[in-house]
Amino acid sequence: xxxxxxxxxxxxxxxxxxxxDDLPGTSGRLDVGLRCVRAALLVSHGLRRDAIAYxxxxxxxxxxxxxxxxxxGVRFLRPDERSLAVLAKKALASRADEGASGFVDxxxxxxVARGGLGAICADMGPAVARYVLEESGPDLxxxxxxxxxxxxxxxxxxxxxxxxxxxxxxxxxxxPIGIGPVAVHADDAVAIVSNELDRRKPAGGxx
Ligand SMILES: C[S@@+](CC[C@H](N)C(=O)[O-])C[C@H]1O[C@@H](n2cnc3c(N)ncnc32)[C@H](O)[C@@H]1O
Numbered sequence: 001x002x003x004x005x006x007x008x009x010x011x012x013x014x015x016x017x018x019x020x021d022d023l024p025g026t027s028g029r030l031d032v033g034l035r036c037v038r039a040a041l042l043v044s045h046g047l048r049r050d051a052i053a054y055x056x057x058x059x060x061x062x063x064x065x066x067x068x069x070x071x072x073g074v075r076f077l078r079p080d081e082r083s084l085a086v087l088a089k090k091a092l093a094s095r096a097d098e099g100a101s102g103f104v105d106x107x108x109x110x111x112v113a114r115g116g117l118g119a120i121c122a123d124m125g126p127a128v129a130r131y132v133l134e135e136s137g138p139d140l141x142x143x144x145x146x147x148x149x150x151x152x153x154x155x156x157x158x159x160x161x162x163x164x165x166x167x168x169x170x171x172x173x174x175x176p177i178g179i180g181p182v183a184v185h186a187d188d189a190v191a192i193v194s195n196e197l198d199r200r201k202p203a204g205g206x207x
Pocket of ligand 1: 133134136154157158160161177178179180182186189
């Protein structure tokens with residue numbers, strides 16, 4: 001069973017033109033997405049091989065573009081934001097996705113694609129249960145069907161979803177789900193969902 005997290009970073013830069021020493025100020029808040037990558041893929045002293053994080057990048061001249069980090073293939077992923085930003089910068093500098101269809105590997109476990117939600121859903125395939133994380137959604141803990149098969153969770157960045165994105169997610173069949181009454185940071189939302197899935201995993205399952 002694969003768990004996927006899609007972070008819609010509406011203004012985050014889809015190019016490598018940002019300054020590592022001022023990531024939040026120069027990248028359209030790519031830092032928010034990168035913290036979600038850490039929360040989705042890294043555990044203490046290990047990697048979640050069954051997790052994939054997608055960052056949909058909607059800012060700058062090369063947008064829309066998607067960065068995909070797959071726990072099954074990624075190597076040397078470090079938890080600090082700067083190292084993740086260096087990795088993202090190298091991946092976004094690539095032109096391999098121009099003229100290509102779908103995701104193109106640019107580093108072990110890291111791929112890039114042109115496009116937005118459509119490209120992500122095509123990559124996931126149709127047999128994935130889709131959820132959209134939103135504060136007003138039905139409580140995740142009350143959903144007995146969750147995590148029975150492959151799942152994908154869509155979440156917003158610090159600014160939440162733009163209206164057209166939210167509407168598109170409805171068309172894509174993403175069901176609202178909430179993780180509690182308080183709006184938390186996006187990476188904390190990923191951690192909470194991951195924890196819930198961990199608790200439901202059959203005993204003996206490894207990250
Ligand atoms: C920092 S929050 C966005 C806050 C933003 N001001 C808004 O109104 O949506 C980032 C994302 O995390 C998810 N999230 C945060 N708290 C949540 C909650 N209690 N239940 C479900 N999703 C949540 C949502 O997908 C949200 O778009």
